[in-house]
Amino acid sequence: MSAPATARPLAVGRVAGAGRLRAYAPWIAAALVLAALPHVIRTPVAVPVMNQMGIAIVFALSYNMLLGQGGMLSFGHAVYFGLGGFIAAHALNLAGRGGLYLPVPLVPLVGGLGGLLCAVVFGSFSTTRAGTVFAMISLGVGELMAASSLIFDRFFGGEEGITTNRAKAPLLFGLSFTRDREVYYLIAFWVLVAAAAMYAFSRTPIGRMANAVRDNPERAEFVGYSQRWVRYVSFCAAGLFAGIGGGLFAINYEILTAENMGLTASGAVLLMTYIGGIGSFVGPVLGAVVFTFLQSMLSDYTGIWLLYLGVLFLATVLFVPAGLAGLLMLHAPAWRARRLAGLIGPYLVAAAVALVAAAGIVGLLEMVHFVASAETTRATKRLFGISVAPRTLTPWLGFAALAVAGALGLRWAGPRAAAAFAEASRPDGRR
Amino acid sequence: MTPAIALVDVHKAFGATPIIRGVNLEIEPGTRQALIGPNGAGKSTLFNLMTGKYPVSSGRIRLKGEDVTGRRPYEINRRGLSRSFQVTNIFPWLSVFENVRCGVLWSLGYRYSFWHRVDNARDVQARTEAVLEQLNLAGRRHVPAGVLSYAEQRALEIGITIAGGADVILLDEPTSGMSRSETEHVVQLIREVTAGKTLLMVEHDMGVVFDLADRIAVLVYGEVIAHDTPERIRASAAVQEAYLGVPQPAA
Numbered sequence A: 001m002s003a004p005a006t007a008r009p010l011a012v013g014r015v016a017g018a019g020r021l022r023a024y025a026p027w028i029a030a031a032l033v034l035a036a037l038p039h040v041i042r043t044p045v046a047v048p049v050m051n052q053m054g055i056a057i058v059f060a061l062s063y064n065m066l067l068g069q070g071g072m073l074s075f076g077h078a079v080y081f082g083l084g085g086f087i088a089a090h091a092l093n094l095a096g097r098g099g100l101y102l103p104v105p106l107v108p109l110v111g112g113l114g115g116l117l118c119a120v121v122f123g124s125f126s127t128t129r130a131g132t133v134f135a136m137i138s139l140g141v142g143e144l145m146a147a148s149s150l151i152f153d154r155f156f157g158g159e160e161g162i163t164t165n166r167a168k169a170p171l172l173f174g175l176s177f178t179r180d181r182e183v184y185y186l187i188a189f190w191v192l193v194a195a196a197a198m199y200a201f202s203r204t205p206i207g208r209m210a211n212a213v214r215d216n217p218e219r220a221e222f223v224g225y226s227q228r229w230v231r232y233v234s235f236c237a238a239g240l241f242a243g244i245g246g247g248l249f250a251i252n253y254e255i256l257t258a259e260n261m262g263l264t265a266s267g268a269v270l271l272m273t274y275i276g277g278i279g280s281f282v283g284p285v286l287g288a289v290v291f292t293f294l295q296s297m298l299s300d301y302t303g304i305w306l307l308y309l310g311v312l313f314l315a316t317v318l319f320v321p322a323g324l325a326g327l328l329m330l331h332a333p334a335w336r337a338r339r340l341a342g343l344i345g346p347y348l349v350a351a352a353v354a355l356v357a358a359a360g361i362v363g364l365l366e367m368v369h370f371v372a373s374a375e376t377t378r379a380t381k382r383l384f385g386i387s388v389a390p391r392t393l394t395p396w397l398g399f400a401a402l403a404v405a406g407a408l409g410l411r412w413a414g415p416r417a418a419a420a421f422a423e424a425s426r427p428d429g430r431r
Numbered sequence B: 001m002t003p004a005i006a007l008v009d010v011h012k013a014f015g016a017t018p019i020i021r022g023v024n025l026e027i028e029p030g031t032r033q034a035l036i037g038p039n040g041a042g043k044s045t046l047f048n049l050m051t052g053k054y055p056v057s058s059g060r061i062r063l064k065g066e067d068v069t070g071r072r073p074y075e076i077n078r079r080g081l082s083r084s085f086q087v088t089n090i091f092p093w094l095s096v097f098e099n100v101r102c103g104v105l106w107s108l109g110y111r112y113s114f115w116h117r118v119d120n121a122r123d124v125q126a127r128t129e130a131v132l133e134q135l136n137l138a139g140r141r142h143v144p145a146g147v148l149s150y151a152e153q154r155a156l157e158i159g160i161t162i163a164g165g166a167d168v169i170l171l172d173e174p175t176s177g178m179s180r181s182e183t184e185h186v187v188q189l190i191r192e193v194t195a196g197k198t199l200l201m202v203e204h205d206m207g208v209v210f211d212l213a214d215r216i217a218v219l220v221y222g223e224v225i226a227h228d229t230p231e232r233i234r235a236s237a238a239v240q241e242a243y244l245g246v247p248q249p250a251a
Helices: A002-013 A018-041 A046-070 A076-098 A104-126 A131-151 A180-202 A207-215 A217-221 A227-253 A263-276 A282-299 A307-320 A324-327 A331-334 A342-371 A393-425 B043-050 B073-078 B094-106 B122-135 B148-165 B180-191 B206-212 B231-235 B237-243
Strands: A380-382 A387-388 B007-013 B017-027 B032-036 B058-063 B081-083 B167-173 B198-202 B215-220 B223-230
Touching: A002 A342, A018 A046, A018 A180, A018 B198, A046 A076, A046 A180, A046 A207, A046 A227, A046 A263, A046 A282, A076 A104, A076 A131, A076 A227, A076 A263, A104 A131, A104 A180, A104 A227, A104 B231, A180 A207, A180 A227, A207 A217, A207 A227, A207 B094, A217 A227, A217 B073, A263 A282, A263 A307, A263 A324, A282 A307, A331 A393, A342 A380, A342 A393, A342 B231, B017 B043, B017 B223, B032 B043, B032 B206, B043 B167, B043 B198, B073 B081, B081 B148, B094 B122, B094 B148, B122 B148, B122 B180, B148 B167, B148 B180, B180 B206, B206 B231, B215 B237, B223 B231, B223 B237, B231 B237
Parallel strands: B032 B198, B032 B215, B081 B167, B167 B198
Antiparallel strands: A380 A387, B007 B017, B007 B058, B215 B223
16 A cells, blocks of 8 residues: 555656656657658558558557447448548549549548448447447448448449549649658558547547446446447547548548458458457557558468468467557566566577477468469479478478477477566566 | 435336335435345335336336436436445446546536546546545555455445435445445445435445434335334334244235
């Protein structure tokens, strides 16, 4: 009891200005990082991938307003992303024909309003209940929109989707957005604005009560709040920001198809948010970055990249339910005690043997894929920079040996890393 | 004087089973009263009817003169009635501070606002701090409520209930499962936080009941068989009969 009592006057006595600076520091740092990134990473694929990441960050953060903040598991959040995107694309086309003064930088706002409008309509009945009922309705709405995309041909553009051209829109400050890098800075600006707004939302009365309703809807009703209305407002806000993400998508890719609001897209945002961690604000950001990176990098190397993402998701659910962010947060005590350095060695050893195991398993999976896919007539396949012949026994034995050796090594190194972690996290004075 | 709570011929049946069988009860404002009765008498059910958790089967419920029959729990709470629960009912993942703040927000007019920042709302901070001090939980403010000790959770339960400044307080077995010293502490807390307010509490500990209550209502098999001062309730033959387990004639 004595420790918190002494800590309190310190916290209260802190200069208000310093506290404010501390609150804004992460945002200033994020803005600087976003501004510097295209100058630091200069490979040609970097900017398109980072654009994709930015869009995914907005989308995943909006999804976590439902799942992490409000306890609503949605299987159809891409509906609001996609509809926002379609509405933004149509608005951009209208602006290109001169029917509307809408410069490109404001298009995400139109997407956001579109997403908000759809959330106002669909949320009115889907947020009446939480839990399974909410999840089922979100699935139903997703299917409904998938069916509608085939029916309302003019709006959704059928199977080809809707194309648009950002170069035709009226200019604002002479910005034409013909170069990738200009689009990058536009997306970066909106990522920052949307993320800051979503964070601010989480610190408002309704944002705090969303947490309360997630924890205990009944009790929230007995302190004056309708659980249904709290969920509805959160849902509408999530729709708004998903729509902003959709608007960014329309600007970046200049095309929207029904796929963008389909089940796969809804599943992807669930996966990336969960992998990143639903328990903290930065979790979905990490998840979006990692997911997009793997998606764009792995798909260049292997045809079964979706399988790897699925395995990553399963591993997260089973072993790290708090996600990447939760995993990092676990190290806060060790960091405060300045004992992180002691963890580097054991972690590197564990990571090395885990990589050996992963290499073995990946090798086996890739060979199974090679043998099982009918199209291949070749006898060899390049794996990890070497040429292997999946129709002979040797590589199977080799990769199996790697997998087994890695697994055995992990049984040795894993507990040691865990012990090192426990030692580093130990509170002071409790030897 | 308008009663704080008035129940008029309230019935409640679950399916074919009648639980509350015609309760008439008036609670005078500014009094501390206890609702006692054997297990299964319907005390918690009566609380759930008064607070809007369950709809009544028939009858009317008035809060400070206003008919609140059929109102939702949050509507009744906004009219100045707040309750605690028999089984601890808190926000387990939120910090102790946030738990109390949840009880404060609506009453200070923040409603569903997304244009205020809670960290800048001085009135909210001040009220939350004051309640934490009263609960003796100020030192535990950052702890997730789910990891508090049982007695601390029970205190927090009361804290959330009274944080909004409701003038009609319903406490459902606030001292259940507590040691003697913890009970004394809670009784003192209840006395403090309900000063000048109307209190109705369900309680099994007769020491607590006779210590706190100005009047006692006795509920047996869904009917109020007595509603009087502690001395007369203690002397009542009907009440003693009920507590000795002699079955009541069916109504």
